[in-house]
Amino acid sequence: MRVRVDWRASVSLTGRILKYLSVAFLVPIAVSLLYSQQDLLVFVATMAGTVTAGALLERVGPAEDPGPREAFLMVGLTWLLVAVVGAAPYVLAGSGTVASPVNALFESMSGFTTTGATVMRDISVDAHSRELMMWRQLTQWLGGMGIVVLAVAILTELSVGGAQLMEAEAPGPGIEKLTPQIAETARALWLAYIGFSVAQAVLLYLLGVSGLAPEMTAYGAIAHTFTTMPTGGFSPQARSIEAFSWAVQWAIIPFMVVAGTNFVLFWHVLTGDWREAVEDSEVRFYAGCLASLSAIVSVLLFVDNALVDAENVGRVAGLVEPSIRHAAFQIVSIVTTTGYASMNFDVWSPPAQYVLVFAMFLGGSAGSTGGGIKMIRWLVILKSIRRELFTTVHPEAVRPVRLAGRSLDENAVRGIYTFTLLYFVVFLVGTLLLAVDAARVGGIGIEVIGLVTATAATLGNIGPGLGMVGPMGNYLQFPWSSRLLMVGLMWIGRLEIFPVLVLLTRAFWRS
Template sequence: MRLRVKWLTTASLVGTVLKYIAAAMVVPLAVSFIYMEDVWVFAVSAAATGLLAFALERLDPDPDMGPAEALLLVVVSWLAVALVGTIPYLLAGYGTPSALAHPVNALFESMSGFTTTGATVMGEISTDRHSHALMLWRQLTQWLGGMGIIVLMVAILPELAVNGAQLMKTEAPGPDLQKLTPRITQTARVLWIVYFGFTALLAVLLYALHLGGFAPNMTAYNAVAHAFSTLPTGGFSPEADSIAAFSAAVQWVIIPFMVVAGTNFALFWHLLDGDVRTLLNDPEFRVYAGAIAILTAILATLLYGGGAPPQELGGTTAGNTENALRQAAFQIGSLLNSTGFATSDFAQWDPAAQTLLLFTMFIGGSAGSTGGGIKVIRWIVVIKALRRELFRTARPSAIKPIRLGGYVIDEDVVRGITAFTLLYMVLFGVATVFFVLDSLRVGYELSTLEAMGASIATLGNIGPGFGSLGPFGSYTEFPFETKLMMVFLMWIGRLEIVPVLAVFTGAFWKR
């Protein structure tokens, strides 16, 4: 049987992708020289990744990529970068009691980073326990994965321009990719320029708070590290207490950037071009902003009324308007678009507040953003489709197309969104049951809420869950089989499920 996919071509291009991952390892290598920690770890990691990339590139010196190879490239590249991303963790943990010394744990941490999930098995998180270079690599993996590794490749590699639109469509979050310029390579560059600009702006603002005396522990290192994980909606932090380790001023500064990260980045390009109307009239952005405002108001009311017990981290919210509003705005802004930062241990909040947060996790960010989850645009279409079915039940002969922003949505798009949402819910349910059964097998106590939180947190690339998996908890104690299932969920969740599953079908490979 002849295959319809030229897998050597894909493998060669995966080598090209890994070449740039090896180049990215120079950043933590430079940091390792500054602090004189783990120099050999990143020198060996960069060399090993570079050699692997060189070997793969030689498999097909003149790659000619078609649609099938483009789809396979996206799917395999994300798995490949996560695999090579384990090398620094394994080398740094070698000969130590660190959890990252185990290959499954290292793969979990790496996949969680590149997919911007933010779940961790690291255990003790601090630059006292792990090197500054390793912690920055952890942050950098999230930044690289946020806007998209393949989008970056399309922006800088001319050989990918022919299939650039399909590559970006496969990788980009959401059902639609807006072409901002006549050439797809220019569109990719625009997206990365906007992404880089917001990252740099946040880093400068955070360090300015430090210089102004408003954030004593927001050093230049911390400012860059947290900018690297805020814009990709990642959630990793070099601090064990996440953003709760910093002042209220830092938290207020980060909130709008989390909202920005969950917004379609194409809208900001229009905004920078002086077109404010496109942003304000965008139906997805209005629903997204409205959902954040409404959910924040509800949660702030619950917290103000005593929905959160007094905590050392986050302080008391009962009767404290500023703190209740800040905690609510931060947690909603963080969990709705899958950032995963926290300023309070919401695993200790009352059931009403936790239920609201669980609901928030299912919404997701906007299409074309770095946010995870189902995405706001899909929920809009699903709700409109349900309304149409009710209307057509009452009037069977009526023809009622689904419109969004004045445009009629193609029926194939409606069916695709409906199928994706259903598949997402099915995977969420199956994963929840699997987590419970596998935990029972090894005698690990896991409540239903914790299992549901772990399922949506990994599939939706959110990170923290509930109970022991709360924002200051860890996934370390899960059995390795469960962790591998979570790695799979993070992988397919970042690539919107369907492309990965399509590669596993016989129809993809057979002529």
């Protein structure tokens, strides 16, 4: 391919996506009509603006079938422009800390990338209108919907080794035969996504009316549904899921697990192929990680005597059910990169906290809405290390890395290696930049653990970290320039780094 990248086609496609997006504003408009009508005009105006902008951008060029380079550009551009459009309601509503342009962009990017990091100081439907809070939740649900398609239909083709990986992981039908067309694949996966969402909303609502969760209203049920399936983590409650009963906490755990699972597996289950799903090597590794880390943290919480008087939560140490519940909830929340909190884990003992830091570097499954490095990559890396140890002893042996009974292409292995190392490089350098930027303004209140986990939480699309960015904290203590840098980290992390970095190379733009 020696032709110049057709940026007009990319812009045009992005415009079309903005037009689709504008339909989503009907949700906050409906909420507004149901409740206060406080920010009704805000959303009507943004909707009109988005349609106009979309239509104008669509006219920039012919909406031709994009090549790989145009697809890269479109994907990167889409998440950026959607975040900009999504920031408008925060600015126009003008309530609280999210009204400043940088904060609005942060909150919007955090929403659409399903990160869940927040710069909203007063998280409640008193400080902000219900429609604005619902928009905040909805951005995550929309972002998750976008990721489901992107991860399965596009990103695997674009990102290094992704396509080969998918083929190895989904033998039998094979990802390319799963459905003949991207549009049809998307429909199948969206069906699962919407199906689980409806199930969760109904369950949460029933818990509310049954008296098992008196705090759960219809609004709350929908709000939390909008942020669970996309592994988003935004909550209209400042205290996150801590604000709800044990029943709600237990009910949300399986939905987070589902959200972090490869959605292609649900397709297998739906078509009756249970065995395919159960025997999937990534899903076993995923289940093993969740179970073992939850077990470790359960014990750590059970013996943590300082947790006896945990504020708002009551006694945890020495009690079996609360120890297991908070451990499982938090591990599942961090590994799947949801970012909900069932209690303020910033008061946990340092050992238990470190297990969460460890979990921040795992990530959900491939083909899920989860972020981070992801299970499949760690699985391939561990298998590859074992292979390398074997060939060190037997240099003459040729031994491919096997996944689901198939040999993995060496290019796929190299792609996974490169991604994972690049992830660590971006993490280390990102923290370095945040550190230098923090010093610029005096660095007041910014701790090393806050710097490190803030980077891990934004790059990995997790949301909360430790210390100043703990589950009950926010990102307001960072200077505005750092918050802008984090907008970039969320963006680059969500798109799995390569598609964004490629845009910065000369080779991409030169014909």
